[in-house]
Amino acid sequence: MKVIGLTGGIASGKSTLSRMIFRRRIPIIDADLLAKKVVEPGKPAYNLIINHFSRDVLNEDGTLDREKLGNIIFANENQRKILNKCTHPFIRREAFKLLVWYWITGEKMVVLDIPLLIESGLQKWMSSVVVIYVSERLQVSRLIKRDNLLEHVAIQRISAQMPLGEKVKYADYVIDNSGDLSETEKQLNIVIAKLYPTVWSWFITWIGPPALVALGITVAIKNKMLMMGWYL
Numbered sequence: 001m002k003v004i005g006l007t008g009g010i011a012s013g014k015s016t017l018s019r020m021i022f023r024r025r026i027p028i029i030d031a032d033l034l035a036k037k038v039v040e041p042g043k044p045a046y047n048l049i050i051n052h053f054s055r056d057v058l059n060e061d062g063t064l065d066r067e068k069l070g071n072i073i074f075a076n077e078n079q080r081k082i083l084n085k086c087t088h089p090f091i092r093r094e095a096f097k098l099l100v101w102y103w104i105t106g107e108k109m110v111v112l113d114i115p116l117l118i119e120s121g122l123q124k125w126m127s128s129v130v131v132i133y134v135s136e137r138l139q140v141s142r143l144i145k146r147d148n149l150l151e152h153v154a155i156q157r158i159s160a161q162m163p164l165g166e167k168v169k170y171a172d173y174v175i176d177n178s179g180d181l182s183e184t185e186k187q188l189n190i191v192i193a194k195l196y197p198t199v200w201s202w203f204i205t206w207i208g209p210p211a212l213v214a215l216g217i218t219v220a221i222k223n224k225m226l227m228m229g230w231y232l
């Protein structure tokens with residue numbers, strides 16, 4: 001199974017691209033969605049957040065006040081690192097469970113949509129990395145429009161991540177999302193055509209890991225039996 005890392009900057013178009021990918025029946029693992037799931041009331045990440053940020057970051061109904069927490073962590077790198085420590089291990093665990101599920105069910109390709117893929121060093125584990133790029137000016141204006149933010153707040157949020165110009169250096173493929181959606185979709189089609197595995201290469205990567213594990217166990221058992229003199 002090919003695991004494709006999709007990343008970019010805040011408001012560069014990851015979710016827009018993910019929706020196009022999903023329409024092609026390729027499974028998506030959305031880290032923003034998992035990040036919402038792991039902070040539901042009572043979950044371990046939720047408890048860690050309250051321990052550090054106090055109940056001030058909760059709504060009256062006990063759910064997380066995302067706007068309030070966002071205002072704290074996007075303005076302060078230390079607080080952001082602490083929030084990341086509270087949430088990232090659980091997000092990774094959920095993503096891993098989904099990956100195993102997709103592998104068991106024989107999917108040929110899965111896309112992991114992770115805004116902080118490169119910041120957290122996870123790009124090393126991907127079969128390929130796709131970065132969705134826009135200029136910083138366009139990123140600022142799309143972010144202001146989508147989230148109704150003041151310009152300096154939008155710039156502060158963008159600065160909380162590695163600059164997009166840096167991220168493209170890690171990319172196997174770059175999709176430029178500065179044009180209209182049909183232009184983005186055309187580029188996506190080209191990238192998918194290049195990345196989508198053939199049945200044969202999928203089968204090798206699907207059967208390969210368990211076959212190697214089985215071989216390793218067989219060899220280890222045989223060696224053990226030889227050492228114990230059970231073989232004549």
Ligand SMILES: CC(C)(COP(=O)(O)OP(=O)(O)OC[C@H]1O[C@@H](n2cnc3c(N)ncnc32)[C@H](O)[C@@H]1O)[C@@H](O)C(=O)NCCC(=O)NCCS
Pocket residue numbers: 009010011031032035039066067069070073080083084087088091114115116160161
């Ligand atoms: C700070 C929170 C509460 C703000 O919630 P909100 O609903 O306003 O935004 P949402 O979750 O949709 O995120 C929007 C975008 O912000 C950026 N972003 C989110 N968290 C971070 C972070 N810790 N560092 C840098 N950028 C971030 C991403 O580009 C993301 O796509 C929330 O983003 C959060 O819990 N973040 C920590 C978990 C995390 O790192 N999520 C990113 C996916 S791994």
Ligand SMILES: Nc1ncnc2c1ncn2[C@@H]1O[C@H](COP(=O)(O)OP(=O)(O)OP(=O)(O)O)[C@@H](O)[C@H]1O
Pocket residue numbers: 008009010011012013014015016017032115142143145146177178179180181184
């Ligand atoms: N090609 C495009 N033309 C015009 N608007 C676009 C285009 N691509 C995305 N947008 C708009 O830009 C905004 C940001 O896009 P999107 O939400 O997909 O970004 P994102 O990278 O997923 O953001 P985040 O990191 O915050 O989750 C949205 O309002 C979206 O509708």
